Amino acid sequence: VNTVLSYNPKQPPLAISISLPAWLPDFVSGCSIGHRNNSDLFLPSSQDRVGFAIALAAENCRHGSGGPFGAAIVERESGRLIAPGINLVVASHCSNAHAEMVAIALAQSILGTFNLGNAELPAMELVTSVEPCAMCFGAVPWSGVRSLLCGARDEDARSIGMDEGSKPQDWVKELESRSIVVHRDILRAESLKVLLDYQAGGGAIYNGRS
Numbered sequence: 497v498n499t500v501l502s503y504n505p506k507q508p509p510l511a512i513s514i515s516l517p518a519w520l521p522d523f524v525s526g527c528s529i530g531h532r533n534n535s536d537l538f539l540p541s542s543q544d545r546v547g548f549a550i551a552l553a554a555e556n557c558r559h560g561s562g563g564p565f566g567a568a569i570v571e572r573e574s575g576r577l578i579a580p581g582i583n584l585v586v587a588s589h590c591s592n593a594h595a596e597m598v599a600i601a602l603a604q605s606i607l608g609t610f611n612l613g614n615a616e617l618p619a620m621e622l623v624t625s626v627e628p629c630a631m632c633f634g635a636v637p638w639s640g641v642r643s644l645l646c647g648a649r650d651e652d653a654r655s656i657g658m659d660e661g662s663k664p665q666d667w668v669k670e671l672e673s674r675s676i677v678v679h680r681d682i683l684r685a686e687s688l689k690v691l692l693d694y695q696a697g698g699g700a701i702y703n704g705r706s
């Protein structure tokens with residue numbers, strides 16, 4: 497049996513971090529979806545928002561930096577992009593690094609608050625290329641977002657072998673009971689195509705028990 501590393505108080509890790517890939521800033525600044533005002537990207541329609549998340553997923557696959565999932569936090573009314581997110585599970589050695597979790601954590605870091613529902617902030621929306629898995633579903637109410645936009649369905653992710661975990665049967669109703677509005681099936685076929693291309697390209701299926 498090999499001895500594995502453990503927490504060493506003599507040389508302790510000082511942070512847990514998730515590195516964002518080098519292509520991300522250029523992708524956001526060169527993005528042709530929506531419109532721009534100085535350095536701000538505005539994604540006015542639901543199609544713009546989910547289309548942006550899908551484009552992130554496709555770009556993540558193209559660069560080999562992670563799985564076929566993209567997400568974003570936007571201001572709900574204006575569509576102003578607060579933070580992008582992409583799946584970084586394998587590269588960051590972190591099973592938590594799903595696109596939604598990365599977008600939420602990055603937005604909270606940029607805004608300097610753990611609560612995106614903070615009364616001083618405009619209402620925030622989580623956008624995701626594929627419906628949230630059990631972990632990300634659980635993270636939605638904790639994040640403080642007021643609404644959720646989804647592209648492909650969780651069964652689309654399962655169809656390529658991804659484990660979505662156990663969610664309540666009516667997870668949409670669970671979120672709506674907390675006043676989080678959910679819209680599904682926005683550009684579902686486009687998002688499914690990214691999943692299928694990833695599978696066809698031999699992309700890693702990184703479930704913990706696989």
Ligand SMILES: [Zn+2]
Pocket residue numbers: 594595596628629630631632633
């Ligand atoms: Zn997830």
